[in-house]
Amino acid sequence: MNQPPDEHIRVSHEDLRDFVATAAIKVGLPEDKAKLLGTLLSRNDLRGIFSHGTQQIATYAILMRDGKLNNEPKVEIVQETPSSLLVDGDGGLGYFPSYEGTLKVIEKAKQTGIAVMSTRNHGHFGAAGIYARMPLEHDLLTFVTSGVQLNLNPGNSIYAAAGGSPMAFSAPAGEENSLVLDFGAMHDLYASSPHREEIANLAPGLVLRCIGMGEICQSWGGLLSGLPLHGNPPPWKWPGANQGSLVITFRIDLFAEAAEFRRQMDEYVRAVRQLTPLQGFTASYMAGGVEAEQEALFQAAGVPVGTDHRQRLEEVAQQVGIEVPW
Numbered sequence: 001m002n003q004p005p006d007e008h009i010r011v012s013h014e015d016l017r018d019f020v021a022t023a024a025i026k027v028g029l030p031e032d033k034a035k036l037l038g039t040l041l042s043r044n045d046l047r048g049i050f051s052h053g054t055q056q057i058a059t060y061a062i063l064m065r066d067g068k069l070n071n072e073p074k075v076e077i078v079q080e081t082p083s084s085l086l087v088d089g090d091g092g093l094g095y096f097p098s099y100e101g102t103l104k105v106i107e108k109a110k111q112t113g114i115a116v117m118s119t120r121n122h123g124h125f126g127a128a129g130i131y132a133r134m135p136l137e138h139d140l141l142t143f144v145t146s147g148v149q150l151n152l153n154p155g156n157s158i159y160a161a162a163g164g165s166p167m168a169f170s171a172p173a174g175e176e177n178s179l180v181l182d183f184g185a186m187h188d189l190y191a192s193s194p195h196r197e198e199i200a201n202l203a204p205g206l207v208l209r210c211i212g213m214g215e216i217c218q219s220w221g222g223l224l225s226g227l228p229l230h231g232n233p234p235p236w237k238w239p240g241a242n243q244g245s246l247v248i249t250f251r252i253d254l255f256a257e258a259a260e261f262r263r264q265m266d267e268y269v270r271a272v273r274q275l276t277p278l279q280g281f282t283a284s285y286m287a288g289g290v291e292a293e294q295e296a297l298f299q300a301a302g303v304p305v306g307t308d309h310r311q312r313l314e315e316v317a318q319q320v321g322i323e324v325p326w
Contacts, residue, residue: 002050004294005306012302015325016054017042019313023057026320027064028071033096040095044127045303048294049182052127053303058312060093060124061320068240069093069123075100083112089122091238094146098125098245099134105247106135114250120225121236125245128168129182129288135249136172136180139258142249144168147222149231149242159196162186162214163222170288172252174262176269180288185213221246 021038025031037060045053064071073092077085085105089097097119108115119125128144135142148164165185172178189196189210200207225244228235234242252258268286275284298304305313310326317324 002048004048004304005050005309008304008306009310009326010302011305011325013042013046013298016045016303016305019317019322019325020054020057022322023061023316023320024064026322027061029064030072033073033092036099037093037095040099040126040130042303043295044130045305046295046298047129047291048298049127049129049291050306050309053309055309055312056124056126058316061316063123063240064093065320068238070238070241073122077101077104083108083115085115085117087117087119089119089241091236091241092122094119094122094125094243094245095130097122098131098247102131102134102247105249106138106140109135109140109249109251110138113254114248116249117247118225119245120227121238121241122243123238123240124243127182128166128245129170129180129291131245131247132168132170132182133178133180136170136178139172139252139262140249141172141252142168142170142247144245144247145217145221146243146245147218147220147225147227149227149234150218150222150229151231152229157191158211159186159189159191161218162189162211163218165210165214165217166221167213167217171265172262173265173269174259176266177286177289177292179265179269179286180291182288182291185210185217 017038020041021034024034024037041054063069070091073090075097076088078088079086087097087101101117105115105117125146131144132142145167168182170180222244227244252261272286277284314324
């Protein structure tokens, strides 16, 4: 879970956005893509999704600088039907084919009722919630996932079958905050988790469900995109291009009147707020509610940038020769 850091300084999201764009331009990314990257990463910071926010530029800039990802990718639609899209990322960051493709698949779904997009040949596409939020204003319900090159070997732990396992689902509300469930199915079960074996002993069924969700991410978001199970030789030219993604979105009015659905979602959100929260929590929220509240707060007061976050941005600033915004 992303939590605002106890020790932090406040930095405006505009300054963080511009810092990312400047760093990306310094390593050769075209200005339009650099500005889009800055916008998407700073928006994640605004929502408190710090793990997938502006600190990620510290990794991305070096991958592009060192030639592991293409810093001048030409996104291309390689296969298309009235209700589907296959987008090639040309070895660059996954944000560009995923963002462009989601815009196009939204228009397809508005015309056909349901549409699906797969992307291939790119690096990290960021938080799955970026693409799940985009269709909300169009009365669409959405699922997003991504897969990564696995390279499973005999004797690996069963946990390895799940890969990175990002998923996001969304459903629009009316006056209330929309439902946006954005998570990593294996987040508390990575090898670095101090409680992984304890959780497995207490709730093996829960762990197996998490692994199963990760396997959906890998098969729908990875294998379907053209990533083979074993990446030797790699399927694509750029070493960092080891991911694919999937977006499925469909119209509410295939099954229900959209305005009434939104009204019912508003009632649902309000009802959930009246429920007793989990132990250790002070309030109950629908998925995405906390992030929406933080977005409003951080927009006004600035993003809380913690010590580690600051250090990562300072390091990349030194490496590419720019100033930090504090």
